[in-house]
Amino acid sequence: MQITVVGGGKVGFTLASQLEKEGHDIAIIDNRLKIIEKCDDQLDVLCIHGNGANVNTLKEGNIEEADMMIAVTGSDEVNLICCMLAKKLGVKNTIARVRNPEYVNSIELLKDELGLSMSINPE
Template identity: 40%
Template sequence: MKIIIVGGGKVGFYLAQALKERGSDVTIIEHNKETCRTIANQLDISVVTGDGTVQSTLHAAGAADADIVAAVTGRDESNLVCCQTAKKIFGTKKTVARVNNPNNVSALRALGVDTVVSSTENIIEHLEREVDISAVRELIPLDGGEASVVEITLPEDHELAGKSLMELSLPQTCNVVCISRGGHTLIPRGQTKLHGGDILLVVMLSHSVKDLRRALRIKN
């Protein structure tokens, strides 16, 4: 997953570090040249020097190919402009903005930012969840991202083929609502057996994605 982080302060640094450890392709945009050198040396990631609200800087960072642009500077206005530019100009799939003033949360959401978060812990938790869920295809985010409707395609030679749903250790917070098989759709029951090539439609709480991946033997 390609993630661009705008802002190389403490929040951006620790966020980049956490995401890099999870195998994400991380790029940081930071206006301070000395900070850029420090980040590049310590984290060994791509760093672009410039203003993240400027179209040319986002282009240089690869915004057109980014799965997520996360703006985590200390200025809410800059974070908003960055997210809007990434979404409208480059078609970035998901934008995340750090908000420093709680009074601005509703405004940023109303102006098109996909996810607005406040604390460093919340930002890291949210983006780590996005990385986890990248193993499946999110169709519809629900309740501000707390839940999701996701699609999972099982390989033809999947090791669980022939197993029934009741034999799997599926999290209680996940519900397989339908299975597409050979052009037909069926509503599964506990005794329904999985086939290779099945496409599962699952409604789940987003925090349970790791358990779902583990139960279905989904690799990174």
């Protein structure tokens, strides 16, 4: 399965590492160069330095061929935008990390309107 992970911090790195071990093809996108360099050094994944909420960056990471997008940046809003764009570009399953309790009451509407498959809160 081809999976794009946006956000290479602690959660994103752990996800990418585990998914890679399971034999999936992973692309990881992050706008922090040091994070991308760490991922490139330690993982056998496609590493893209850029904004995951940018269509051109997503396309550079082959989003149009991805089966799944998992957005786990530190920003709920960026995660939602990443998933919305991925859905518009043809990705079947999108998962957004949403931590802000203010969104809890509207998460079902967000899922329906943005085409989210799932929202997660690792905390």
